[in-house]
Amino acid sequence: SPCLTSSLTLLLLSWPCPSLGKKKLYIGALFPMSGGWPGGQACLPSAQMALDLVNNRTDILPDYELELIYYDSMCDPGESTKLLYDLLYTEPIKTVLMPGCSSVSTLVAEAARMWNLIVLSYGSSSPALSNRNRFPTFFRTHPSATLHNPTRVRLFQKWKWTKIATIQQTTEVFTSTLDDLEQRVKEAGIEISVRQSFLTDPAVAVKNLKRQDARIIVGLFYETEARKVFCEVFKEKLYGKKYVWFLIGWYADNWFKIKDPSINCTIENMTEAVEGHVTTEIVMLNPETIRGASNLTSQEFLGALMNRLGGKNPEETGGFQEAPLAYDAVWALALALNKTVAPLKAKGRRLEDFNYNNHDITAEIYRALNTSSFEGVSGHVVFDAQGSRMAMTLIEQLQGGSYKKIGYYDSSQKNLSWFGNDVWIGAGPPADSTIVIEEFRYLSQKLFAAVSVFAGLGILLGIVCLTFNIYNSNVRYIQNSQPYLNNMTAVGCMMALAAVFPLGIDGHHIHRSQFPVVCQFRLWLLGLGFSLAYGSMFTKIWWVHNLFTKKEEKKEKRKHLEPWKLYATVGVLLAIDVLSLMIWQIVDPLHITVEKFTREAPKGDLDVLIQPLLEHCTSEKMNTWLGVVYGYKGLLLLLGIFLAYETKSVSTEKINDHRAVGMAIYNVAVLCMITAPVTMILTSQQDASFAFAALAIVFSVYITLVVLFVPKMRRLITRGEWQSEQQDTLKTGSSTNNNDEEKSRQLERENRELQKIIQEKEQRVSELRNQLVERQALRNRRRPSSGTNQNHSNPSPPSSQPDPKSLLPPPGYPNPASDNHSSLPPSFSNSSNLYQADSKISRNHCHNSQIPLLYK
Numbered sequence: 001s002p003c004l005t006s007s008l009t010l011l012l013l014s015w016p017c018p019s020l021g022k023k024k025l026y027i028g029a030l031f032p033m034s035g036g037w038p039g040g041q042a043c044l045p046s047a048q049m050a051l052d053l054v055n056n057r058t059d060i061l062p063d064y065e066l067e068l069i070y071y072d073s074m075c076d077p078g079e080s081t082k083l084l085y086d087l088l089y090t091e092p093i094k095t096v097l098m099p100g101c102s103s104v105s106t107l108v109a110e111a112a113r114m115w116n117l118i119v120l121s122y123g124s125s126s127p128a129l130s131n132r133n134r135f136p137t138f139f140r141t142h143p144s145a146t147l148h149n150p151t152r153v154r155l156f157q158k159w160k161w162t163k164i165a166t167i168q169q170t171t172e173v174f175t176s177t178l179d180d181l182e183q184r185v186k187e188a189g190i191e192i193s194v195r196q197s198f199l200t201d202p203a204v205a206v207k208n209l210k211r212q213d214a215r216i217i218v219g220l221f222y223e224t225e226a227r228k229v230f231c232e233v234f235k236e237k238l239y240g241k242k243y244v245w246f247l248i249g250w251y252a253d254n255w256f257k258i259k260d261p262s263i264n265c266t267i268e269n270m271t272e273a274v275e276g277h278v279t280t281e282i283v284m285l286n287p288e289t290i291r292g293a294s295n296l297t298s299q300e301f302l303g304a305l306m307n308r309l310g311g312k313n314p315e316e317t318g319g320f321q322e323a324p325l326a327y328d329a330v331w332a333l334a335l336a337l338n339k340t341v342a343p344l345k346a347k348g349r350r351l352e353d354f355n356y357n358n359h360d361i362t363a364e365i366y367r368a369l370n371t372s373s374f375e376g377v378s379g380h381v382v383f384d385a386q387g388s389r390m391a392m393t394l395i396e397q398l399q400g401g402s403y404k405k406i407g408y409y410d411s412s413q414k415n416l417s418w419f420g421n422d423v424w425i426g427a428g429p430p431a432d433s434t435i436v437i438e439e440f441r442y443l444s445q446k447l448f449a450a451v452s453v454f455a456g457l458g459i460l461l462g463i464v465c466l467t468f469n470i471y472n473s474n475v476r477y478i479q480n481s482q483p484y485l486n487n488m489t490a491v492g493c494m495m496a497l498a499a500v501f502p503l504g505i506d507g508h509h510i511h512r513s514q515f516p517v518v519c520q521f522r523l524w525l526l527g528l529g530f531s532l533a534y535g536s537m538f539t540k541i542w543w544v545h546n547l548f549t550k551k552e553e554k555k556e557k558r559k560h561l562e563p564w565k566l567y568a569t570v571g572v573l574l575a576i577d578v579l580s581l582m583i584w585q586i587v588d589p590l591h592i593t594v595e596k597f598t599r600e601a602p603k604g605d606l607d608v609l610i611q612p613l614l615e616h617c618t619s620e621k622m623n624t625w626l627g628v629v630y631g632y633k634g635l636l637l638l639l640g641i642f643l644a645y646e647t648k649s650v651s652t653e654k655i656n657d658h659r660a661v662g663m664a665i666y667n668v669a670v671l672c673m674i675t676a677p678v679t680m681i682l683t684s685q686q687d688a689s690f691a692f693a694a695l696a697i698v699f700s701v702y703i704t705l706v707v708l709f710v711p712k713m714r715r716l717i718t719r720g721e722w723q724s725e726q727q728d729t730l731k732t733g734s735s736t737n738n739n740d741e742e743k744s745r746q747l748e749r750e751n752r753e754l755q756k757i758i759q760e761k762e763q764r765v766s767e768l769r770n771q772l773v774e775r776q777a778l779r780n781r782r783r784p785s786s787g788t789n790q791n792h793s794n795p796s797p798p799s800s801q802p803d804p805k806s807l808l809p810p811p812g813y814p815n816p817a818s819d820n821h822s823s824l825p826p827s828f829s830n831s832s833n834l835y836q837a838d839s840k841i842s843r844n845h846c847h848n849s850q851i852p853l854l855y856k
Contacts, residue, residue, distance in 0.1 A: 028087040028094035029070035039319030043326035050330035102126035109138035127176035130386035146180040161432035165194035165214030169221035231265035234273035241426030249281025292375030328376035336368035492532025499525035519617035535573035
């Protein structure tokens with residue numbers, strides 16, 4: 001049968017045959033038969049089996065026989081030092097040294113250069129051994145621990161990950177492996193965003209991974225620490241569809257189900273946490289049925305090895321997994337020695353001439369090993385520039401609690417064999433980080449539209465006021481309000497309102513490249529609008545204060561106000577603003593900056609975050625410029641408030657609306673002083689900042705236009721003063737507001753009433769005086785007759801006697817002191833003498849003095 005034929009062939013190949021007339025080449029080996037890693041238990045029989053096959057081959061070293069001299073190193077560097085001394089100083093001369101574990105290989109390989117010896121290891125995985133400067137003659141058929149890294153990088157590229165995180169146990173092998181991984185991912189354009197390490201307790205490291213949003217995590221630690229790590233992973237919820245863990249593949253298949261007293265997680269917790277992780281493991285047995293240099297397949301090799309072990313349980317035999325590597329190490333050495341025969345013969349040398357001082361033969365063996373390439377039972381055998389084995393890597397994934405093979409990767413050929421059976425908790429491989437979607441914050445269009453409507457209506461109102469003022473500029477009342485300054489105020493208000501539109505324009509309306517132009521429009525429209533509107537009002541109130549709050553020596557100047565001084569004052573204020581804005585734009589021009597806010601999670605279970613962005617108009621020293629502008633404008637506002645208060649009781653015909661200007665200044669100053677700091681605080685809230693700034697502009701403009709122009713319109717409409725300048729001069733125009741006019745009319749009415757009362761009193765006084773004169777004449781005529789007949793005549797009848805009460809003056813007048821006319825009170829004097837300046841008050845005197853007294 002085929003099975004019997006195969007067994008017989010294998011038996012014949014493995015049967016040792018005596019070598020006839022062959023020269024021996026000795027290999028000094030340090031196999032760890034005991035100790036921490038008793039790999040020699042399976043590797044030594046495997047190496048001996050390879051030596052038997054090599055010595056029986058006629059096409060490989062036909063004139064030589066390889067012999068193995070070995071000792072038990074116990075994986076102890078101290079013991080290995082003694083054994084190395086024995087190998088070197090005990091006959092025969094060893095052509096090659098073959099250590100086992102990494103700690104012994106480090107010692108042997110570093111010392112071998114002194115004896116010109118080639119070192120070939122089958123069980124050393126430490127990345128530190130890949131240092132050609134330190135270990136110039138070292139080779140190994142066991143791949144370096146860093147061989148996982150090319151596979152990991154290839155998987156990162158397959159799943160399009162550009163950001164990873166790492167967590168390692170603080171040991172030399174994992175640190176050097178991670179250093180190599182960092183270099184490889186850097187070359188591949190992949191970033192290690194988080195790097196954590198721990199000695200015994202991984203709790204803090206896992207929390208840091210969670211805090212820094214690690215998604216693709218490479219874990220380098222031993223099996224015991226792996227259980228600790230994933231217990232903390234379960235507690236931190238660092239698993240599931242958003243995360244992928246990469247672990248070492250040489251753990252036991254049920255490592256996460258082993259009870260461990262050092263953790264407080266159940267098996268169910270551990271099974272849930274490790275689900276879906278990916279492992280990479282060096283392929284130490286060729287998965288393909290290929291007959292290599294030894295003419296054996298990997299399965300035939302295992303059968304022969306089991307025969308050598310005598311039926312021992314492979315799981316209880318140390319180094320069983322590494323046995324194919326020891327087998328291929330012997331074959332690699334045999335093939336390399338076979339390649340040196342011809343070059344040495346050409347130089348007149350032979351392999352048996354080797355000694356510890358012969359560098360030429362060592363160089364030929366090194367060159368042959370360095371170019372080795374053959375198919376072995378562990379796979380394709382080839383060495384890299386550092387002497388490390390380039391082998392295939394097995395990729396597995398934990399699916400449903402058990403490992404499934406999902407692919408192989410040959411780092412020497414850079415070939416990925418993918419089975420396509422990978423399973424993910426989500427819809428596919430997760431993202432390497434939270435997907436961040438940049439989203440610009442734009443101004444609310446409803447708010448912008450509403451404020452724009454008010455600004456537009458305000459501009460129309462400004463046009464109406466400007467037109468009214470220009471049309472009625474010949475009317476005396478308008479002329480006395482300095483119409484040109486009012487025109488400047490109207491124009492400035494319209495410019496300020498026009499600034500509302502660029503204030504609300506952002507990336508929603510225009511391209512970003514056009515945004516600096518909008519920034520310039522904002523600054524210049526608002527700055528010049530304020531200078532014209534507020535500057536013209538400030539000029540009025542300034543000159544009113546300057547001319548009408550001085551001492552008596554300034555009285556003559558009050559009568560003559562030169563308009564050019566008013567316009568010059570506005571020009572100075574405007575020039576200061578233009579100059580400051582030009583310097584600002586030349587020295588430190590405005591540009592766009594983007595403000596980033598805290599990332600926001602959208603609704604739903606989406607692995608994305610929203611990165612809000614907001615565009616600002618700013619410059620390098622924005623705060624300095626704003627401080628200068630706000631300081632200057634603030635002083636003007638405060639000074640305007642002071643001047644308005646000082647001139648509130650002044651009345652002048654030259655600037656007859658200064659009280660209305662003062663009221664406008666009050667409102668503008670209050671709104672500006674509140675809005676400026678608030679908008680600086682709310683700069684990161686585009687809607688609130690725009691609302692405060694725009695509404696402050698709108699309200700200030702509306703108040704200014706209404707206070708300054710509406711009373712003028714009302715006066716001209718209600719009193720008809722727009723008809724002609726002559727009619728305007730006939731009216732009383734010295735008063736500056738309706739209250740003063742009403743008071744003047746009231747005084748006129750009271751004056752007329754008092755004149756009527758005086759006339760009535762004069763008539764009554766005249767009548768009473770006439771009666772008094774008549775009575776006095778009658779009394780004088782009766783006085784002589786009454787003196788002679790007073791004893792004989794009867795008393796007069798009551799009707800003929802004068803009534804004493806009738807002789808009394810009217811109420812409020814003094815009694816007469818005598819019958820003499822000159823002794824009468826002034827009130828009872830003749831009407832012709834009533835207005836004499838010597839003893840009586842005149843009509844004019846009564847008119848000028850009594851009326852104000854009565855008014856007060």
